[in-house]
Amino acid sequence: MTSVTAPRTAFGPARTARLGVRRIGFELRQYFRAGDQVFFTFLFPTVMYLIFATIFTGDIGQGPDAVSMATYYLPGLVAGGILLSGVQGLSIEIAVEKSDGTLKRLGSTPISPVTYFIGKIGQVFVTAILQIGLLMAVAIVLYRVDLPTGAEAWGRFAWVFVLGLLCCSLLGIALSAVPRSGKTASAVVIPVVLLLQFVSGVYIAFSTLPEWLQNVSAVFPLKWIAQGMRAALLPESFGAAEPGGDWQLGSIAIAIAVWLVIGAVLSRATFRWIRRDR
Numbered sequence: 001m002t003s004v005t006a007p008r009t010a011f012g013p014a015r016t017a018r019l020g021v022r023r024i025g026f027e028l029r030q031y032f033r034a035g036d037q038v039f040f041t042f043l044f045p046t047v048m049y050l051i052f053a054t055i056f057t058g059d060i061g062q063g064p065d066a067v068s069m070a071t072y073y074l075p076g077l078v079a080g081g082i083l084l085s086g087v088q089g090l091s092i093e094i095a096v097e098k099s100d101g102t103l104k105r106l107g108s109t110p111i112s113p114v115t116y117f118i119g120k121i122g123q124v125f126v127t128a129i130l131q132i133g134l135l136m137a138v139a140i141v142l143y144r145v146d147l148p149t150g151a152e153a154w155g156r157f158a159w160v161f162v163l164g165l166l167c168c169s170l171l172g173i174a175l176s177a178v179p180r181s182g183k184t185a186s187a188v189v190i191p192v193v194l195l196l197q198f199v200s201g202v203y204i205a206f207s208t209l210p211e212w213l214q215n216v217s218a219v220f221p222l223k224w225i226a227q228g229m230r231a232a233l234l235p236e237s238f239g240a241a242e243p244g245g246d247w248q249l250g251s252i253a254i255a256i257a258v259w260l261v262i263g264a265v266l267s268r269a270t271f272r273w274i275r276r277d278r
Contacts, residue, residue, distance in 0.1 A: 016115050016118075017118065019118075020115040020116075021118065021122065022119075023118065023119025024119050024123055027120060027123035028123050028126060028127070031093075031123055031127060037089065037092075040084075040088075041089040041127075042085075042131050043131075045084065046077075046134055046135050046138055049139070050138065050142075052073045052077075053070035053073055053143050056069040057069055061235070061238065067234065067235065068143065068144075070144075071143075071233075074136070076201055076202040076226050078135065079200070079228075079229045080202040082128060082168055083193060083202075085124050085127055085165065086128075086168025087172040087193055088172070088193045090124060090176065091175035091176040091178075091179075092186055093176075094120070094176035095185035096185060098176070099181045099185075100182060104273055106273060107273025113268070113271055117173065120169070121166070124165060124169045124172075125165060128161075132161070148233060157232035160231075160252065163253065164221065164256055167257075167263055170264050170267045171259065171262075173263070173271060174263055174270055174271075175192075177271065177272070196222045197222065199223075200222040201217075201227065206226070207243070214243055221259040227248070228256075230242075
């Protein structure tokens with residue numbers, strides 16, 4: 001069987017959006033009922049932060065702009081959380097739903113893919129906000145991290161967070177088409193996500209990577225999301241350590257926006273209620 005014939009109703013954009021927003025609550029309940037998913041996507045950045053901030057102590061930087069290692073690792077783990085919530089979380093979740101017949105059942109209802117996407121992406125935004133909030137609370141309470149107080153820094157944080165999370169969500173939807181079953185989804189997705197984190201400045205200082213590896217990682221969005229988070233959460237002087245000698249905010253916005261468009265095109269082109277080979 002290669003397709004599902006579903007009774008479709010021509011919903012307008014407003015009703016499609018309303019139905020999508022209503023699905024967010026359902027998606028959130030499903031998300032928090034899955035204990036393994038909560039640990040490996042929601043709690044994982046905080047667990048890794050606890051490990052790195054405890055093992056690596058002391059300060060980095062010079063003079064009044066020196067920061068603790070706990071402060072230095074925070075932007076990378078925030079970026080890693082965005083990747084986990086969007087790419088890893090959605091790609092595995094949708095692959096499992098496709099494998100267990102959930103999407104097939106939805107495909108036989110009037111619900112449209114756009115409504116489904118709104119529900120999933122809305123779930124990602126809510127959980128990511130809670131996830132980053134928990135991560136920052138741990139940083140402040142346990143490691144006395146001083147977060148920025150200026151509006152400019154938080155403005156940077158906001159647009160990098162929103163643009164990056166939307167980009168990763170769409171890429172996660174697109175990547176869900178790759179695993180052949182829900183059982184193999186984790187084996188396909190997690191190594192890719194883990195590798196990207198190691199070469200994009202999440203766990204290892206990006207400036208210490210070989211130049212050729214920096215150039216390779218610059219092809220992918222996580223490098224730019226992590227750089228944007230450093231621009232928001234670290235002192236301005238740390239921009240000199242970046243490959244371009246500054247934060248390159250314009251390049252960050254362009255790179256993430258390009259991947260957002262790619263993710264939108266791929267997710268819409270590859271999404272099916274069931275696999276084509278069935």
